[in-house]
Amino acid sequence: MTRAVLSIGSNLGDRAGFLRQAVDGFAGVLVAVSPVYETAPWGVTDQDDFLNAVLVVSGPFDEWGWLRRGQALEDASGRVRLRRWGPRTLDVDVVTVDGVRSDDPSLLLPHPGAHERATVLVPWLDVEPDAVLPGHGRVADLVAGLDLSGVTRRDDVRLT
Numbered sequence: 001m002t003r004a005v006l007s008i009g010s011n012l013g014d015r016a017g018f019l020r021q022a023v024d025g026f027a028g029v030l031v032a033v034s035p036v037y038e039t040a041p042w043g044v045t046d047q048d049d050f051l052n053a054v055l056v057v058s059g060p061f062d063e064w065g066w067l068r069r070g071q072a073l074e075d076a077s078g079r080v081r082l083r084r085w086g087p088r089t090l091d092v093d094v095v096t097v098d099g100v101r102s103d104d105p106s107l108l109l110p111h112p113g114a115h116e117r118a119t120v121l122v123p124w125l126d127v128e129p130d131a132v133l134p135g136h137g138r139v140a141d142l143v144a145g146l147d148l149s150g151v152t153r154r155d156d157v158r159l160t
């Protein structure tokens with residue numbers, strides 16, 4: 001039994017619909033679903049805005065099981081891998097799995113970009129105010145040091 005934090009994102013097509021597909025795909029293991037945020041793209045900036053959210057899940061899987069489940073949902077969304085950090089129907093990143101650390105390139109844990117991404121940390125803080133990102137400290141402290149200008153809460157977009 002493990003508890004994982006997953007970051008979900010979409011910036012192609014029916015963005016909210018793809019995020020809902022991810023939520024539905026984790027039915028039965030969901031602990032929390034964060035609010036949805038409209039976020040300016042980082043990495044490759046000449047692409048449409050994303051919708052991002054965070055899921056906390058708990059179930060009888062190890063870290064690879066969470067990765068596989070997320071990738072199956074990405075595939076089911078019709079995602080085509082064209083470009084690193086490019087547009088996508090659905091992205092599911094494994095942010096943390098308990099205190100597990102992994103340096104396998106196929107599953108880096110904690111996720112190496114999470115500590116500097118408002119798109120991950122802001123929704124995570126909403127659902128786990130006391131969360132700690134292993135190796136980086138309290139999520140609340142990390143959020144306090146970030147530029148949040150490109151991150152807008154969308155309470156009109158409901159995932160559950």
Ligand SMILES: Nc1ncnc2c1ncn2[C@@H]1O[C@H](COP(=O)(O)OP(=O)(O)OP(=O)(O)O)[C@@H](O)[C@H]1O
Pocket residue numbers: 067081084085086091092093094095105106107108109110111112113
């Ligand atoms: N913690 C992780 N969560 C999800 N995928 C991971 C993780 N660590 C490594 N990977 C690997 O990353 C590979 C590429 O994933 P993807 O194309 O979604 O990257 P990205 O989302 O564009 O960039 P980033 O990983 O910086 O968010 C996948 O094949 C997956 O095996």
Ligand SMILES: Nc1nc2c(c(=O)[nH]1)N=C(CO)CN2
Pocket residue numbers: 008009010039040041042043044049050052084085086091119
């Ligand atoms: N705002 C935002 N930008 C991104 C995102 C994302 O989820 N949100 N994901 C990316 C590739 O993983 C690249 N850029």
